[in-house]
Amino acid sequence: MSAFISSISAGQRPIFLGILASVLAAVSYGVAQFLARKLVTGQAPALAVTTFSLVAGIVILGVLSVRGMAQDRHAPRRDFIFMALAGLLASGGVAASFYALSLAPLVVVSPIAAANPLVSLALAHVFLQRLGKVTLRIWIGAGLVVAGVALVALGAS
Secondary structure (H helix, E strand, C coil), X not given: CHXXXXXXXXXXXXXXXXXXXXXXXXXXXXXXXXXXXXXXXXXXXXXXXXXXXXXXXXXXXXXXXXXXXXXXXXXXXXHHHHHHHHHHHHHHHHHHHHHHHHHCCHHHHHHHHCCCHHHHHHHHHHHCCCCCCCCHXXXXXXXXXXXXHHHHHHHHC
16 A cells, blocks of 8 residues: 555645545444444434544544644634634534434435535635635536435435
8 A cells, every 4th residue: 555655646645645534534424323323223312422422532533633732722713713613513513413313214314414515515615716626527526416315315215
């Protein structure tokens, strides 16, 4: 694997690593939803599962990012507000997802929750135009994802 990464040009390496991290995120979210569904169906309340999983995540991430926190102390106040808002929204998303898993089957909840990139694309298109252009091709791909989500949700009900 190391030789493969070394063979990628320096300009392409961040993109490759970003794709690899995205795949890891997809696997992590998928496993987390599977485990949450198993727990919230009769074993534990959704909010308790959410709280415990987020506390575990805080501890693990705290250990992994302790060196970077010294640098973050000097960030502008606005950045701290955005970090707190991102954490609040992510926590709310996990709680809503786990609650949904306590009410509906995994095969319905997971694809619907996976449509979240559309929100990201819309926000990027409106607010981050200088960092990356959201092309028609990207919107078509996202539309196909939503159509797939709709078909899965309709097929499962």
